[in-house]
Amino acid sequence: MTEIAPQTAELLHRSMVPCLATVRRIVWETDDTFTLLIDTAQMNGSPYSFKPGQFNMIYAFGTGESAISISSDPGKPGMLAHTIHRVGSVTSALSRLKRGSLIGLRGPYGTAWPLEEAAGKDICIAAGGIGLAPLRPIIYSLIRKRDLYGRIVILYGARSPLDLLYRVELEQWNKLPNTEVIITVDRGDSTWKGHIGVVTNLFSYIKLDSESTIAMVCGPEVMMKYTVEELQRRGLSQDQIYISMERNMKCGVGLCGHCQFGPKFICKDGPVFRLPDVYYLLEKKEL
Amino acid sequence: MEPQGLTESLHKHPFLSNMNEELLKTLTSCASNIVVPEGARLFKEGEDAKTFYLIRSGRIALELPGGERGMIRIQTIGPGEVLGWSWLISPYRWHFDAYAVEQVHAFAIDATCLRTKCETDYRFGYEMLRRFSEVLERRLEATRLQLLDVYGNAPGERGENY
Ligand SMILES: Cc1cc2nc3c(=O)[nH]c(=O)nc-3n(C[C@H](O)[C@H](O)[C@H](O)COP(=O)(O)OP(=O)(O)OC[C@H]3O[C@@H](n4cnc5c(N)ncnc54)[C@H](O)[C@@H]3O)c2cc1C
Ligand code: FES
Numbered sequence: 001m002t003e004i005a006p007q008t009a010e011l012l013h014r015s016m017v018p019c020l021a022t023v024r025r026i027v028w029e030t031d032d033t034f035t036l037l038i039d040t041a042q043m044n045g046s047p048y049s050f051k052p053g054q055f056n057m058i059y060a061f062g063t064g065e066s067a068i069s070i071s072s073d074p075g076k077p078g079m080l081a082h083t084i085h086r087v088g089s090v091t092s093a094l095s096r097l098k099r100g101s102l103i104g105l106r107g108p109y110g111t112a113w114p115l116e117e118a119a120g121k122d123i124c125i126a127a128g129g130i131g132l133a134p135l136r137p138i139i140y141s142l143i144r145k146r147d148l149y150g151r152i153v154i155l156y157g158a159r160s161p162l163d164l165l166y167r168v169e170l171e172q173w174n175k176l177p178n179t180e181v182i183i184t185v186d187r188g189d190s191t192w193k194g195h196i197g198v199v200t201n202l203f204s205y206i207k208l209d210s211e212s213t214i215a216m217v218c219g220p221e222v223m224m225k226y227t228v229e230e231l232q233r234r235g236l237s238q239d240q241i242y243i244s245m246e247r248n249m250k251c252g253v254g255l256c257g258h259c260q261f262g263p264k265f266i267c268k269d270g271p272v273f274r275l276p277d278v279y280y281l282l283e284k285k286e287l
Numbered sequence: 288m289e290p291q292g293l294t295e296s297l298h299k300h301p302f303l304s305n306m307n308e309e310l311l312k313t314l315t316s317c318a319s320n321i322v323v324p325e326g327a328r329l330f331k332e333g334e335d336a337k338t339f340y341l342i343r344s345g346r347i348a349l350e351l352p353g354g355e356r357g358m359i360r361i362q363t364i365g366p367g368e369v370l371g372w373s374w375l376i377s378p379y380r381w382h383f384d385a386y387a388v389e390q391v392h393a394f395a396i397d398a399t400c401l402r403t404k405c406e407t408d409y410r411f412g413y414e415m416l417r418r419f420s421e422v423l424e425r426r427l428e429a430t431r432l433q434l435l436d437v438y439g440n441a442p443g444e445r446g447e448n449y
Contacts, residue, residue, distance in 0.1 A: 129438035159438035186433050188348075188360045193388050196348065196363045198432045204301075204367055220437040226428070 016253060018059050018104030021080075023097050029083060029165045033130060034095055035071065038080040038105065049077050051112030052137030053244060053272040057252045058082060059104030060093035067249040067267070069134035070108060075144055083133035083165060109252045111272045113138040113216050114242055121214045122150035124206075126227045128157045128199055128219025132165050134244050134271070135218050143176060152179045153206050157199030157223070160185050161192045182206070199223060200230045210235025216272075218244040225282050228275060241275040243282075293318060297394060300341045301367040302418060313411050317400035321393055323347075329370075329385040336373035336381050338395045342366055345391030350384045363388065369422050374398030375415075 025037040036058075040048040055069045072081035086095045097103065115138065123142060127135050142149050154173060158164045164183065174181035182202045184195035195202065199219070208231075215236055217227050224243050231241055247266045250258040254268035262281045264270060269277075294315045297303055303311060321340075323329060329340070329347065340347075346365045353359035361383070364370045370393070373381050379398065405412030 157438075159436070163438065184363075186436065186438065188363075190348075190350075190358065190360060192360065193346075194363075195346070195365065196360055198429050200432065201429055205365055222432065222435055223437050226432055 016106065016251065018057070018065075018106040020102050021105040023099060023101045023103060024079065025099055026095075026097060030163050032086045033083060033163075033165065034086070035081050035083045036094060036097070036103075037072075038082070038103070039078075040080050041078050047077070048080070048108075050074055050080075050108035050137075052115060052141050053113040053134055054108035054110045055134070055252075055271060056080075056082065056105050056107030057109070057249070058090075058094065059106075060090050060097075061102070061104065063093040064090045065104070065250075066090040066094075067109075067246070067252060069244075069271070071133040071136045073140040073144075074137050075140065083130060083136075085130045106252065109267055111270055113244075113272055114214060114274075115141055118142070118214045119148050120150065121212050122209050123152045124155070124208060124213050124215040124231070125153070126155045126199060126215065126217045126219070126231075128223035128227075129159065129163070130165065131217075131219035131223075131244070132156055135216060136166065136169075138216060139173065143173065143179070146176065146179075150178070150209075150212065152176075153208075154179075154181045155184075155199055155202040155206075156181065157184045157186070157202070157219070160187045161194070180206070198226070200226050203230050203234060208234050208236065213240060215241045216243075217241065221245075221282060228279070228282075238275040238279060242272055243275060243278065244271045245273060245278060246271060293320070293394075296343075297341070300343065300394065302341055302369050302422070306414065306418075310411050310414050313404050313408060314396065314401070314415075317397045317404065318394050319397075321395045323387040323391040323393065325387055325390050327387050329387065330381045331384050332381055334381050336371060336379045337398050339372065339374050339398060339401075340370040341394040341396070342368050342370060343392040343394065345393075346388040347391060348386050348388045350386065351382075358384070369419075372419055372423065374401065375419060 021038045023036060024039045027035045029035055050070050052074055055067050057065050058068050059065045068082040068084055070080060071083040084091050084094055086092050125135055142152055170181050173179055182205060184197055184199055184202055188196040213236060215231050217224050228241055245261060245266050247259040247261055249267055250256045252267045254265045259266040294311055297315055297318060298311055342364055344366050346363050347370055348360050349362045350358040350360050373379060405415055
């Protein structure tokens with residue numbers, strides 16, 4: 001059996017111990033999705049920083065722990081945001097928290113969106129549903145240094161107009177120079193004047209410079225599969241495409257094997273992957 | 288618009304990109320420019336499909352009657368896209384209603400004229416069928432994805448929360 005060096009064991013132990021964090025505010029984005037704002041100034045005394053695309057393990061006392069992507073601005077680490085879709089026991093317990101409630105938090109974990117590689121390039125961001133949350137930090141980072149990047153196109157698909165996240169910000173981003181936000185919903189009614197149809201339809205309305213575009217995609221796996229096919233149809237190579245994957249997690253640090261995805265662990269090799277590393281695994285069942 | 292001007296602007300529509308000039312001229316003879324005001328209905332389910340449209344700007348919504356749920360807006364068609372293939376398939380009737388969500392500029396192609404051209408000039412007919420098949424394939428794929436309702440809660444499914 002391989003021995004773990006004492007320093008490594010100590011490091012692993014520390015990265016597994018949650019610290020206490022205080023909920024500053026809860027903002028309901030839709031009927032079943034809310035953003036938890038957490039005060040990091042009071043966390044463990046040491047400064048907290050993260051990269052766009054990374055996630056935290058959030059502990060709801062008495063219930064359990066879930067992996068949740070950070071959805072706030074990496075340039076403002078004093079207040080962390082996590083946008084959470086209420087699906088089961090942990091996410092429901094988190095939805096019942098109030099201002100001043102305590103949670104356990106450990107992280108940040110995982111790989112980040114390719115911010116440095118994106119410099120000088122056009123960016124195509126494609127998000128589906130709550131997949132916009134892990135992409136929001138990279139959008140903040142790109143627009144903070146807007147001049148460093150070429151054209152930014154954000155394509156966003158949701159189930160219905162009532163399920164759209166960050167509506168005000170989407171409008172603000174759309175007004176930025178050389179930046180376009182196009183939104184579509186799967187189901188609309190006659191009061192909805194925007195696009196109706198799946199997010200891949202939106203590619204008909206944009207032109208991508210296949211040589212110099214970096215694409216970042218996050219959403220349900222099926223949506224990502226069709227989106228990367230569309231990007232490739234438009235001339236992007238797999239190397240120009242990044243996706244963020246999710247699987248059930250336990251340790252978050254590559255120890256337990258819960259999040260294994262083929263030969264990869266989502267928690268430490270991902271969640272953000274360059275497409276060639278995971279393409280052959282996309283949409284394979286039971287991995 | 289003069290036929291020459293119309294041919295040139297038709298050529299710019301993505302549906303007709305790289306179409307050879309002779310075939311494009313054949314199509315131009317069946318085409319006209321139209322403007323549809325916001326809120327206007329282009330056609331209704333069950334009506335004869337006398338025209339198909341190449342959208343240049345604006346947006347068209349397709350609606351189906353959903354029983355007690357009223358009219359359901361199932362899809363929108365925007366700039367660079369094609370509206371309608373019922374003109375191609377007998378009995379040439381529309382399967383949904385179409386409304387302009389905002390003012391629309393489009394090329395309207397007369398279906399009877401086009402069908403006659405397709406039947407007399409097989410090369411032209413084949414070219415139209417080839418281009419429409421591509422559109423149909425993409426729409427079918429999009430419909431499949433839409434049916435999957437990927438943003439809904441899917442109990443027991445992994446990776447379906449986003
Ligand atoms: C790297 C990463 C980042 C994530 N970021 C976010 C985020 O920003 N916001 C967010 O809302 N969620 C995110 N998730 C998903 C989130 O971790 C799960 O939804 C959560 O753990 C469910 O816990 P629960 O106890 O509420 O649900 P459970 O009671 O465990 O399960 C309820 C339902 O949710 C399904 N489910 C459980 N875990 C997952 C999962 N990991 N993915 C998909 N479905 C699941 C179950 O199959 C079941 O149908 C992320 C997951 C990963 C791995
Ligand atoms: S969650 Fe334990 S190995 Fe990834």
